[in-house]
Amino acid sequence: MKYSIGQISEKFNLTISQIRYYDKEGLLPNLKRVNGVRKFDDNDVETIFLIECLKKCGLQIKEIKQFIEWTKQGDNTIDLRLEFFNKQKQKVEKEMQELNKVLDMVKYKCWYYQKAKELNSINKLEENKKDLTPSSIQKLYDKAHS
Amino acid sequence: MKYSIGQISEKFNLTISQIRYYDKEGLLPNLKRVNGVRKFDDNDVETIFLIECLKKCGLQIKEIKQFIEWTKQGDNTIDLRLEFFNKQKQKVEKEMQELNKVLDMVKYKCWYYQKAKELNSINKLEENKKDLTPSSIQKLYDKAHS
């Protein structure tokens, strides 16, 4: 199955110029063309999926390009690629821990402003904060700051 | 307790120029100065903690500034601020789901290159992929693509 750049754009929710930019940066090394027009096959689709994945890992385009270069170089870069993904795994796991703390803080703030809304006053909340804060909510705050 | 910009820089692992930039952008509205030199109190520290938190939520500086403006305007923005944090909560929860998928993909790739390393060949792995892939690993791949 072959796709046009417009179809890929819809499939992945990327702009057409983004896809052209990735191509220009060398992230789609096997992309074929017919009369100058890009034709994406399932392999290219999988590559774009991987690019999206690595972007969500927080990698820069040039770092993704480095990985793509390794795939082009064949079996003698297998070790590098394994190491690369082991590192990403660690990074993402750490990132998720971090996001969990952020979420605790956000949940605390949701409680805080909900309570402020009920009291119709930040001051009243602040004055009686100790009494008004359930320990389950205090825990969120403490975890976020740990 | 009062802190210098250098101490804050260390505490939060931010560069001094980053902190000055946040101040310039209006993110630290209550920051005091003595002879032009910034002095951070516990309130400012908590604000910086919040800024860091909101940056990790994926917010831009100007969006964070908007929130800070609301805090300056007092009780009549409580509703806006509650809505703001409820939205952040949704966003972060969605982001964590997304990251979970990313992690599944990364774990799959770790397995993939570990196996390729054992076989010393991407081709051999690809040829016998169906037989070589345990269902637990296949699940990771499928979940990542779902």
Added chain:
DNA sequence: ACTAGACCTAAAGTAAAGTTTATGTTTTAT
């Protein structure tokens, strides 16, 4: 009193990741 180190500002510069623009070609539907 002096000096090193920490602090200050304003303005210019930078990197990343695209977007926009201007112009031209290809494809598709009638």
Added chain:
DNA sequence: ATAAAACATAAACTTTACTTTAGGTCTAGT
């Protein structure tokens, strides 16, 4: 055959979040 829609390129432009630079001022220790 033609016209609209989709595609192409190169080059300039944009945004965000800083960093760097240049030239001063403040503070702390001797």
